[in-house]
Amino acid sequence: MSDAVLLDVADGVATITLNRPDVRNAIDLPTSLAIAECLDEVDERPDIAVAVLTGAGSTFCAGMDLKAFAATQERPIHDRRGAFGIVRQPCEKPLIAAIEGKALGGGLEIALACDLVVAADSSRLGLPEVKRGLVAAAGGVLRLPRRIPQAVAMEMILTGEPLTAEQARGWGLVNRVAPDGQALAIARQLAAAVAANAPLAVRAAKRIALDSADWAADEAFDRQVAYTDPVRSSSDAAEGARAFVEKRAPRWTGS
Template identity: 35%
Template sequence: MEYTKLVVEKENGYVVAAINNPPANALSQGVLRDLNNLLDECLGDDEVRAIVITGTGEKLFSAGADISEFASIQAGNTPKISGHDVFLKIENYPKPVIAAIQGSAFGGGNELAMSCHLRILSASAKIGLPEVKLGIIPGWGGTQRLPRLIGKTKALEVMLTGDPLSAEEALSYGLVNKVVPAEQVLSEAKALAARLAKGAPIAIREILKAVTKGLDTTIEEGIKIEQAGSAVVFASEDAKEGATAFFQKRPPDFKGR
């Protein structure tokens, strides 16, 4: 598949997709369309076991929604591709999606990063939801994901002031998994993707499902989701391979079956 707003490279076991919409890597309809198509394509490719999303350029992962498209929305025109839908697809994706945030991420760029399962941030970058300064609110899941990630009190402060978090603050609040120098962000994300690509695809899928779905319900219902996932993985060939490899003292060779 050809992409106009993403630079896509397929590595051994994973894909790296870089948003390429200079100067700010704004999340235009073209970018959202490409991300949506990428997710669909990778879903049907058994050779792809993880996805890394990053941005081209050093300063910005993404500055957020394309403001030039606001006038059309305010005129009552419904966008063909919804950021809500794309980000929900990422959040519920059965393969790990890693955000390699090599530059600052604001607004929709932050909302994109928050929808990913794991996040690695540049030490020199900032991350925030400044929508209130434009007289609007985070409109692609920010009001829901940020409190779930860092807690209600701090999330409200971030959104009501519109002030960004430093990399150190983002790490301390649990918004990102790791902070590294800017030049190491992509290599760290690739190393993580490569490691996950060697894991058991069915088990990884069921862990992602149990955590994502379980957080939105009671612990009792969450345990039912976990139990259903356990039944699926224990019936898989990968579970047999994992036990066999353990007793044979060798690395497992998971096939996703």
């Protein structure tokens, strides 16, 4: 795995670190491939329940590495996971963004590919592409109106102006605001709360929440059965019931 992306695993939580602080963690093609490789490993390893994505140094991610693109003409796109190795197909397990500094353009699009967001108090989140004659086509204009009220999303998209961390939390884009320098620590606390739950149930719940966005109302309950029946009949479901009756912490096996 590339040194541009680091993976650390402890207590069921994977920490993925974009490790290019000298270019504000901008993404070139090798880095996008390394991100996709990390997400593959997160999905495949049974000892990982949830992942946290963060950036080294003072910036979460500056989006595409324009200098690298100018030199190579290679866009940072993975053939399956899409731009930046993540935006088209994030990992199946829960993913939490831990943002310090700026998450603008592609940086915010990477955060929007995550399920939960923790942002440091002085961080800024925005899509400034229109200021540069571009469109936030790596998920920005697609996902932002689905995460926050459309009027707010449209103002961000059309003006290119960012939100503060507190504003983003007020509109539901950010789950937790952390003191500067503590976003990763708070994100890991949130990840630990997720990792304490039954892994099959967590993955199925995430999948339903995302896949059901375009389900017809009169079909939704029937369609979720394919996701929920395997969980209901799992060993973990039985263990959860036993642990409740016996007043102890459950011992999940992921089966």
